[in-house]
Amino acid sequence: MAAPATEHHNNMIADVGDAAEALTADDGAPLHQIESLCMRCGENGMTRLLLTRIPHFREVVLMAFECPHCNERNNEVQFAGQLQPQGCAFTLTVPAGEPEVLNRQVVKSDVATIKVPELEFEVPPQSQRGTLSTIEGVLSKAVDELRTLQEERRKADPSIAEAIDAFLMKLNACAKGEQAFTFVIDDPSGNSYIENPDKCIKEALRVLLAGTTRLPHGSVGAIAAHQAIAHGNSPEIAEALFKYSAPEEVMTFPSTCGACGVKAETRMFVTNIPYFKEVIVMASSCDVCGYKNSELKPGGRIPEKGKKIRLVIKSVRDLSRDVIKSDTASVEIPELELQLSPGTLGGLVTTVEGLLSNISESLKRVHGFSIGDSAEAWKKNRWQEFDSHLQKLLKVEEEFTLILDDALANSFIAPATDDFEADSQLSSEEYERTFEQNEDLGLNDMDTSAADGAYDN
Structure with a gap:
């Protein structure tokens, strides 16, 4: 595991080792330590191995090596699973003057190629092994490696060394966020990833699977x-x-x-x-x-009024009530200070317990990197408090209220008895939709006169 012994590189590897310990503490995954040979000084060093799951991605093996004799350090990421059925290509637009974008984590497999099209720069798979880093870390490592042999190039061909110096200034400006650029990872194995896909375009390289069968249309x-x-x-x-x-x-x-x-x-x-x-x-x-x-x-006609359904959960039995949530319904749990806007999670047929579990899993997927080992302490603590409270509600350790507010009255919570009115924990109320709600639903400009006339005839 050879790598440039720069201060920046060593700090990055130390962070990976600390991250491995943090993940072990959080997830209870065993951290294995193996005595191994240092390729720099020939003495024995220590390699730490951790099998973990990167939020919003998949399971990987983190490896961090450190030699106490020569202070050589290195890290590597290998994938615990198999090659994916499809390759993948991620394209991230990095604007100038936004350093937070450079902090996005990057998972690069052994066979992935990194490109910066504006600089006509490409890092082939054999140049950097599988790593867990950031945009800034990947570019800074590339800068450090290109600078390694600059003195020898100056002696052999000063013009080439001068051209590389000019290029390194541009690449370093990208690494510091002083210049806008595009960051691309192309991975035929499908095992690479860039944090937060909001500004990141993922293209699946369509490798059609053989032998698939379909029902006829x-x-x-x-x-x-x-x-x-x-x-x-x-x-x-x-x-x-x-x-x-x-x-x-x-x-x-x-x-x-x-x-x-x-x-x-x-x-x-x-x-x-x-x-x-x-x-x-x-x-x-x-x-x-x-x-x-x-x-x-x-199905059927659009209701004239919206409906708000309120259920007070008092026991574990209430968690098994059937819930139908349409894609126009908002979800609110006042005790959790949680409110999901209409359209979130789409339309669901589930139970109260299933709805809460779905909310928890969706939040973890969307904010995976915000609650992982690289998250800021206050964000991580805030999430842990929220998740702990949600888990208590799933065990019904305290009473709480579930509210479904559907402007189209297409949501439903099953009563505990055959008589809807006899269920004291479940209540509903109809209300007139506002102009803004009708506008969002496209009802203000809807004209059905032609269809009504045809139906009457």
């Missing part, structure tokens, strides 16, 4: 109905859907995968929810990237 009968819906959903969602329905026919139609963009299929059927209304269940899955998605669409 059109419809499938009752025999294949459950298989078709279960294929596009998790077991929990499928079980919740089948509780209310036994579809005689499931319609299938072509669509596009929302993750990788290849052709996929969407399956749809209509069912009636007791105490509620007729709804349309849609489930899609992609045989190429494995993406799955399910949605619940309301």
Whole structure:
């Protein structure tokens, strides 16, 4: 594991070692220490190995080496899983004067290529092994490695050394955030990643899998109905859907995968929810990237009023109540100071417990790097307090209130008894939608006179 012995590089590796210890403390994963040979001085040093999961990514093995004799340090990342079915390419636009973008973490595999198109600069796979670093760290390491042999180049060919000096000034300006540039990682193994995809475009390199089979477009009968819906959903969602329905026919139609963009299929059927209304269940899955998605669409006419449903959870039994949350419903838990705007999580058929678990998992996925070992202490402590409180609510260690506010009245929480009015913990109220709500839903400019006339005729 040879690497330039610069102060910047050593500090970066020390941070990786500290991060490994922090992850061990948080997750309880064992930190293995192995005595190994130092390639610089020939004495024995210590390599620390940690199997962990990088938030928003996948499982990796972190390796940090340190020699107490010559102070040689190095780190490396290897992947605990397998090669992905698809390669990946990440493109990040880094504006000038925004140093926080340079702090985004980068996971680079052994076979990934790093490019900065504006400088016509490329780091081939063999130049840097698998690493866990930042944008700044990757570029600074490249600068350090290019400077290593500059004195020898000056003796051999001063013109080449001078040209490299000019290039290093530009590359160093990018590393310090003084110049805008584009950072690209191209990885055929699919095992590289850049933190926070908000400004990062991921392109799946479409490697079609051989031997995949599809149901023909059109419809499938009752025999294949459950298989078709279960294929596009998790077991929990499928079980919740089948509780209310036994579809005689499931319609299938072509669509596009929302993750990788290849052709996929969407399956749809209509069912009636007791105490509620007729709804349309849609489930899609992609045989190429494995993406799955399910949605619940309301059937029938648009209600004239919105509805707010309030449930007071007092016991563990209340967690098993069925919940239908449409994509126009907001979710609020006052005791947790949590409020999800309409559209968050999409349409769901689940339970109270499933909804809370889904919220917890979604927050961890979205803010993975903000709560990982590289997060600022106050952010991490704030998240831990929030998550601890959420886990208490999942165990019903205290009473709390779940509120679904749906401007289209397409959400539902099942009562504990057959008589909706007899359930004292569950209440609902209808309200007139505001002009702004109708505007967001596109109802103010909706004209159905032609359709109404055709229907009357």
